[in-house]
Amino acid sequence: MASRIAAGEVVERPASAVKELIENSLDAGAAEIFIAVEKSGTALIRVTDNGEGMTPEDLAVAVERHATSKLRTEADLFRIATLGFRGEALPSIASVSRMEIVSRPKDAASGHLLRSAGGNGKDLSPTAAAPGTSVTVRDIFFNVPARRKFLKSPPTELGHICDALNRMALAHPAVHFRLEHDGRTVGDYPAVSAARDRLRQVLGREVAKDMGPFSWEQGDLSVHGFLSAAPASFPNARYLFTYVNRRYVRDKVLTHAILQGYENLLMKGQYPAVVLFLDMPFEEVDVNVHPAKYEVRFRRQSEVHEAVARAVRLALRQEAKEPNTHAGFEMPAPLVGVSEMALAYGAAPAIPRIFPQQTGDVFVLRPRSDDEPAGFFSSLQIIGQILGCYLVCASAKGLALIDQHAAHERVAFERLRRELDAGQVATQTLLLPQTVELSAGEMSLVEARLDMLRRFGFALEPFGPGAYAITEAPALLPEGDYTQVVRQMVADLAEIDTSTRMRAHLEDRLATIACHSVIRANRILEPEEMRALLCDLDRIEFATQCPHGRPVLIEISREELERMFRRVL
Ligand SMILES: Nc1ncnc2c1ncn2[C@@H]1O[C@H](COP(=O)(O)OP(=O)(O)O)[C@@H](O)[C@H]1O
Numbered sequence: 001m002a003s004r005i006a007a008g009e010v011v012e013r014p015a016s017a018v019k020e021l022i023e024n025s026l027d028a029g030a031a032e033i034f035i036a037v038e039k040s041g042t043a044l045i046r047v048t049d050n051g052e053g054m055t056p057e058d059l060a061v062a063v064e065r066h067a068t069s070k071l072r073t074e075a076d077l078f079r080i081a082t083l084g085f086r087g088e089a090l091p092s093i094a095s096v097s098r099m100e101i102v103s104r105p106k107d108a109a110s111g112h113l114l115r116s117a118g119g120n121g122k123d124l125s126p127t128a129a130a131p132g133t134s135v136t137v138r139d140i141f142f143n144v145p146a147r148r149k150f151l152k153s154p155p156t157e158l159g160h161i162c163d164a165l166n167r168m169a170l171a172h173p174a175v176h177f178r179l180e181h182d183g184r185t186v187g188d189y190p191a192v193s194a195a196r197d198r199l200r201q202v203l204g205r206e207v208a209k210d211m212g213p214f215s216w217e218q219g220d221l222s223v224h225g226f227l228s229a230a231p232a233s234f235p236n237a238r239y240l241f242t243y244v245n246r247r248y249v250r251d252k253v254l255t256h257a258i259l260q261g262y263e264n265l266l267m268k269g270q271y272p273a274v275v276l277f278l279d280m281p282f283e284e285v286d287v288n289v290h291p292a293k294y295e296v297r298f299r300r301q302s303e304v305h306e307a308v309a310r311a312v313r314l315a316l317r318q319e320a321k322e323p324n325t326h327a328g329f330e331m332p333a334p335l336v337g338v339s340e341m342a343l344a345y346g347a348a349p350a351i352p353r354i355f356p357q358q359t360g361d362v363f364v365l366r367p368r369s370d371d372e373p374a375g376f377f378s379s380l381q382i383i384g385q386i387l388g389c390y391l392v393c394a395s396a397k398g399l400a401l402i403d404q405h406a407a408h409e410r411v412a413f414e415r416l417r418r419e420l421d422a423g424q425v426a427t428q429t430l431l432l433p434q435t436v437e438l439s440a441g442e443m444s445l446v447e448a449r450l451d452m453l454r455r456f457g458f459a460l461e462p463f464g465p466g467a468y469a470i471t472e473a474p475a476l477l478p479e480g481d482y483t484q485v486v487r488q489m490v491a492d493l494a495e496i497d498t499s500t501r502m503r504a505h506l507e508d509r510l511a512t513i514a515c516h517s518v519i520r521a522n523r524i525l526e527p528e529e530m531r532a533l534l535c536d537l538d539r540i541e542f543a544t545q546c547p548h549g550r551p552v553l554i555e556i557s558r559e560e561l562e563r564m565f566r567r568v569l
């Protein structure tokens with residue numbers, strides 16, 4: 001009974017058993033791990049590997065509590081390299097199921113079979129077997145009806161099993177994984193040598209194609225993996241995978257650091273796709289917080305946070321400097337009969353070219369002066385402005401569209417941020433102070449936050465009961481009514497509480513001001529203004545997103561254009 005209660009901690013659902021069994025196979029050095037489940041794992045789970053196998057003696061004790069072969073010294077407790085280390089997974093699973101283990105060490109002539117039901121009546125017999133181990137778990141929770149009732153719908157439980165597999169597969173590209181459900185192959189990831197290929201297998205081509213590699217080292221911390229360029233985002237954290245020493249973890253510190261690394265590149269409530277591996281000395285991380293949960297505790301938490309946020313930030317900065325083609329056009333299947341046309345087009349050499357060929361400097365309208373940065377945006381050839389708010393440009397790849405409002409906002413934001421980092425935002429003194437009437441609560445809030453407002457470039461003075469006068473405003477803001485932005489700032493400031501979230505809050509405030517700095521109405525830009533805007537974009541980081549996460553740039557490549565016009569299939 002005691003073991004059945006303990007089992008609840010490790011084996012919450014069929015997917016927990018799958019996870020533990022796969023971990024054991026990985027620990028055994030398997031190159032192939034095949035998983036078969038029936039009825040979403042409730043009827044049967046079988047994990048077969050070609051790992052080192054177990055001798056009959058190993059087998060006899062494998063389902064005994066704390067039978068782990070992986071703790072050789074006490075010091076090992078603190079240096080846990082293998083995925084399993086508690087010696088309780090097999091006994092726990094055995095105690096709530098009918099289990100069969102067939103195993104044969106590589107150098108043995110034949111194998112052995114161990115059978116147990118509910119962890120009792122273990123019986124061992126010789127049997128023919130391939131080298132490796134196969135663990136079969138039938139009727140999980142047959143003797144724990146409460147737990148069985150607690151299970152979710154079959155598709156949900158199967159989903160958990162797929163998640164467990166995918167998490168492990170991402171970290172072990174050299175291992176072939178296959179999952180079958182009720183006799184049908186659900187996932188098949190042949191061994192690959194490049195981690196990127198495993199990404200494609202597990203996350204799919206669409207998600208993987210927007211992800212680029214990153215790596216960063218800081219002392220004995222190493223952070224690397226793949227992350228999505230900012231425009232690719234998802235409404236939940238399902239594409240967020242974090243690992244510590246190749247062990248999948250779900251950790252607030254890591255997630256927070258990643259999101260912080262993205263800063264304001266994502267819209268609120270949006271998540272990136274990230275596969276992040278943190279490698280660090282084993283004694284620095286306590287993975288034994290909970291028997292089966294994916295929790296860890298870092299000894300040097302803030303250092304870990306900083307390293308991860310920086311790794312992500314640097315990678316994104318790199319990406320922002322060399323933007324990919326971000327247009328996410330999904331072209332419908334070509335119409336019947338189009339292929340011939342495409343062929344004819346392809347063969348015709350004399351198609352008039354709207355854009356010049358992509359060679360050297362043809363895109364530069366006028367010679368570049370020295371103070372102009374030689375960047376992506378300044379290399380664009382401006383064709384014109386449409387709808388009063390988009391710049392249409394020719395880029396080396398094809399067509400580039402720039403949202404002028406988002407671009408202005410981004411430029412203003414970066415300028416403000418720089419000023420804020422330098423101490424204070426540049427201000428303008430108002431000839432006519434503007435009064436803001438405030439409620440009693442707001443009055444005391446403003447009084448307490450005057451310093452903060454000043455850092456953002458707003459100087460306020462008491463102006464009789466229930467009002468403040470704005471005497472200075474950020475220089476960047478165009479002339480006009482500042483009471484609205486001050487009200488918004490005050491409301492925002494009310495939310496600032498803990499100092500850890502300060503940085504993020506500051507950036508949100510900057511975004512508020514930047515947003516107000518942009519003249520709302522659509523405006524015709526002079527060619528010089530357009531050029532200046534493009535040069536400004538090259539001078540800042542993260543130029544491809546506005547501070548609210550909207551894209552600044554959409555680029556459509558020649559290939560995409562050709563697909564849209566059905567020149568190619
Ligand atoms: N697939 C496998 N191949 C080889 N040995 C295994 C396998 N699964 C389990 N074992 C052996 O059984 C022991 C108990 O496994 P488990 O209960 O998961 O504990 P742990 O993994 O924490 O050591 C392991 O230490 C290992 O020696």
Ligand SMILES: [Mg+2]
Pocket residue numbers: 020023024083084085087089090
């Ligand atoms: Mg284990």
